[in-house]
Amino acid sequence: MSIAARPLFAFDNSYVRDLEGLYEPWRGRPVPAARLLALNEQLAAELGVDGDALKGPDGLAVLVGAVAPDGATPVAQAYSGHQFGGFSPRLGDGRALLLGEVLDVRGQRRDLHLKGSGRTPFARGGDGKAAIGPMLREYVIGEAMHALGIPTTRALAVVATGEDVVRETMLPGAVLSRVAASHIRVGTFEYAARQDPALVRRLADHAIARHHPHAAEAENPYLAFFAAVVDVQAALIARWMLVGFIHGVMNTDNMTISGETIDYGPCAFMDAFDPATVFSSIDHAGRYAYANQPYIAQWNLARLGETLLALLDADPDTAIAAATEVLQSFAGRYHEYLGAGMRAKLGLVDGRPEDGALIDDLLALLHAQSVDFTSFFRALSAAARGDVAPAKALFADPAAFDGWCDRWQARLSSQSTDGQTVADAMDRVNPVYIARNHLVEEALTAATGGDLQPFERLVDVLTQPFDERPGLERYAAPAPADFGCYRTFCGT
Numbered sequence: 001m002s003i004a005a006r007p008l009f010a011f012d013n014s015y016v017r018d019l020e021g022l023y024e025p026w027r028g029r030p031v032p033a034a035r036l037l038a039l040n041e042q043l044a045a046e047l048g049v050d051g052d053a054l055k056g057p058d059g060l061a062v063l064v065g066a067v068a069p070d071g072a073t074p075v076a077q078a079y080s081g082h083q084f085g086g087f088s089p090r091l092g093d094g095r096a097l098l099l100g101e102v103l104d105v106r107g108q109r110r111d112l113h114l115k116g117s118g119r120t121p122f123a124r125g126g127d128g129k130a131a132i133g134p135m136l137r138e139y140v141i142g143e144a145m146h147a148l149g150i151p152t153t154r155a156l157a158v159v160a161t162g163e164d165v166v167r168e169t170m171l172p173g174a175v176l177s178r179v180a181a182s183h184i185r186v187g188t189f190e191y192a193a194r195q196d197p198a199l200v201r202r203l204a205d206h207a208i209a210r211h212h213p214h215a216a217e218a219e220n221p222y223l224a225f226f227a228a229v230v231d232v233q234a235a236l237i238a239r240w241m242l243v244g245f246i247h248g249v250m251n252t253d254n255m256t257i258s259g260e261t262i263d264y265g266p267c268a269f270m271d272a273f274d275p276a277t278v279f280s281s282i283d284h285a286g287r288y289a290y291a292n293q294p295y296i297a298q299w300n301l302a303r304l305g306e307t308l309l310a311l312l313d314a315d316p317d318t319a320i321a322a323a324t325e326v327l328q329s330f331a332g333r334y335h336e337y338l339g340a341g342m343r344a345k346l347g348l349v350d351g352r353p354e355d356g357a358l359i360d361d362l363l364a365l366l367h368a369q370s371v372d373f374t375s376f377f378r379a380l381s382a383a384a385r386g387d388v389a390p391a392k393a394l395f396a397d398p399a400a401f402d403g404w405c406d407r408w409q410a411r412l413s414s415q416s417t418d419g420q421t422v423a424d425a426m427d428r429v430n431p432v433y434i435a436r437n438h439l440v441e442e443a444l445t446a447a448t449g450g451d452l453q454p455f456e457r458l459v460d461v462l463t464q465p466f467d468e469r470p471g472l473e474r475y476a477a478p479a480p481a482d483f484g485c486y487r488t489f490c491g492t
Contacts, residue, residue, distance in 0.1 A: 011071035011100040018206045023075035028065020029118035033162025048105045063159045064175040065117030072100045076120035079187035081253030092122030116175040131171035133444040141264040144435040144462040150239045152261040153180040186304045187253030193307040211258045222311040227326045232259025237297045238337035244270035244373040248280040250288050250296045269434045271478045273366035273373040298330045344429045347422040372478045377430040384423035431465035438479040
C-alpha cells in the first residue's frame with residue numbers, strides 16, 4: 001500500500017473565502033531554469049515546511065509560481081494607494097501572487113506571497129518580473145529587521161529564474177517568496193471603499209478577526225479596530241526611528257494593518273545622523289525623509305479612517321469626530337514608544353521630566369557633528385562602564401560631547417542600577433551590526449555576478465546584531481568616505 005505524499009504547505013485560505021472582490025484568481029508563469037539562491041531554513045521550520053522538499057525541482061516550481069501546490073488558491077490582490085500623496089485607484093499585485101495562508105507550528109496564520117512571478121491583471125504595463133538584486137535586498141533587510149525585533153515581512157526564499165530582466169540594463173531574474181501576518185494594507189481599504197460599503201465591512205471584520213480580535217469585544221468594534229491599527233503603526237514607526245531605518249516609499253499601499261514593515265524597495269539605514277536623510281532616487285522633495293516618517297504614518301492613517309467612517313456611526317459628524325480623536329492619539333502613542341525606546345538606548349531605567357531635553361540635545365549634537373547613529377549608541381555603553389573614549393572619538397569637537405556626557409552620567413548616577421548592569425541592558429537594544437548600505441550593495445553586486453558568499457556572510461552577521469564578534473569589525477564600521485552619496489531604487 002502506498003503512502004500519500006505529505007503536502008508541501010498546509011493551506012487555509014481565509015482571505016479568498018471571505019473577501020471576494022479584493023482579488024483576481026491568477027497563476028504564475030513557468031521559468032526557464034529555476035535555481036535556488038537563498039532559503040530561510042529557520043522560517044521554513046516555523047512554517048512546518050520540509051526545507052529539503054523546497055530545494056527540489058517540485059519545491060522550486062512552487063517558489064517561482066509555476067506550479068500551485070495542493071491547497072493553494074493563488075490570487076493577485078487588489079488595492080489602491082496614495083503614492084507620494086497622489087491617489088491611484090487601482091494598483092494591486094502587478095507582479096505578485098498570494099499563494100495562500102499557512103498555519104505555522106504555533107498555529108499563527110501567515111501569508112505565503114510571491115514577488116516577480118509574472119504579469120497579473122494589475123500589471124499596468126509592467127513585465128511582472130523581478131531582478132536578483134532587489135529580491136535579495138528584501139531578503140537581507142527583512143532578516144536584519146526581524147533580528148532587531150522590528151515587525152516585518154520575511155523572505156522564505158529567492159529563486160533565480162534563468163532569464164534576464166530588462167531594466168536600465170539586462171539583469172538576471174528572480175522570484176521572492178515572502179511570509180507575512182497578512183498583506184492587507186491601508187490601500188486595500190481604499191480600494192474596497194471605492195467598490196462597495198458592504199465590502200469595507202467584510203474587510204474590516206476579516207482584519208479584526210485576523211489581527212486585532214480584542215476590537216470585536218469593544219462597544220464600537222470598528223473604532224477600536226482603527227485605534228489598534230493606529231497603535232501598532234505608532235509602535236512600528238518608533239522602532240524604525242530608534243535604529244535609523246528609512247523606508248523610502250511610505251505610500252498607503254505599503255502600510256499594513258498588521259503593523260509589519262512591508263516592501264523593502266528604496267529602503268536604507270542611516271549612517272551619520274541627519275533628520276533630513278533621504279535615500280530614494282524618486283523622493284525628490286524628501287516627503288519620506290527620516291524625520292517625516294511619523295507624520296506620513298499619521299497622514300496614511302487618516303486615509304484609513306476615511307474608509308471606516310460609515311462603520312463608525314450613522315451620523316457623519318459623530319463618525320468624523322470619533323475618528324479624528326483616535327487619529328490625533330497617534331502623536332502621543334508614537335512619542336511614548338519613541339521616548340521609552342530612547343531611554344532604553346541611553347540606559348535610563350525610568351522616565352523623568354528632564355529626559356526629553358537630554359535626548360533632544362543629544363540628537364542635535366549628533367546632527368551638528370555628523371556622528372554615526374549606530375556607532376554612537378553602541379559606544380555609549382562603554383561610557384556607562386567608565387570608558388568614554390570610544391564615544392568621544394566619534395566627535396570632531398569632543399568638548400561639545402563632554403558637556404552632554406556629564407549631564408547623562410549625572411542622570412545615570414541618580415539611578416540605583418550599577419553601571420555594568422546599565423551597560424549590559426544598553427547592549428541588548430543598541431546593535432553593533434545593521435544592514436550598512438555599502439555592505440548591502442557589495443553583497444548584491446556580487447550576487448548579481450554569481451557570487452553569493454558576501455550575501456550569505458552578511459545575512460549571517462545581521463541575524464545576531466547585538467552580539468559583538470571578533471573578526472567582524474568591517475561590518476560594524478560606517479561606509480568609507482569614497483562611498484559617496486547613496487541612492488536607492490524601487491527595483492520595479
